[in-house]
Amino acid sequence: MKRRIASVLSVAALAAGVMVVGTPSAGAAPGGCTHVSSSYRPTLKQGSTGAVVKQAQCLSNMWGGVPKLAADGVFGSRTLAKIKWIQGCHGLPKEGVIGSKTWDVLYHPVPDCYDPYPG
Numbered sequence: 693m694k695r696r697i698a699s700v701l702s703v704a705a706l707a708a709g710v711m712v713v714g715t716p717s718a719g720a721a722p723g724g725c726t727h728v729s730s731s732y733r734p735t736l737k738q739g740s741t742g743a744v745v746k747q748a749q750c751l752s753n754m755w756g757g758v759p760k761l762a763a764d765g766v767f768g769s770r771t772l773a774k775i776k777w778i779q780g781c782h783g784l785p786k787e788g789v790i791g792s793k794t795w796d797v798l799y800h801p802v803p804d805c806y807d808p809y810p811g
Contacts, residue, residue, distance in 0.1 A: 727746040
């Protein structure tokens with residue numbers, strides 16, 4: 693009976709547009725990276741700055757590699773090396789430009805890259 697009541701309440705809450713505690717939001721970014729919306733994915737390259745670069749740096753840290761990047765919002769040489777490494781792990785051209793395919797990879801990390809991290 694308790695399960696049925698909980699189920700009915702959950703359905704009613706969803707129908708009313710109420711977010712149920714414990715349900716992940718559709719736009720939630722992995723690793724708590726919340727500098728910008730996960731749907732905001734402009735092309736970034738070395739020299740880019742701002743919150744969206746912080747987002748890319750935060751997401752890239754979920755991939756591993758030592759040292760971790762500081763999420764400082766500046767796309768410098770360390771960010772460039774990390775992005776090229778991540779691109780290489782996924783068979784993407786190691787161009788260091790964050791476009792749509794690289795954003796997809798950043799938002800869906802997998803810890804199985806066998807390329808050595810640039811050190």
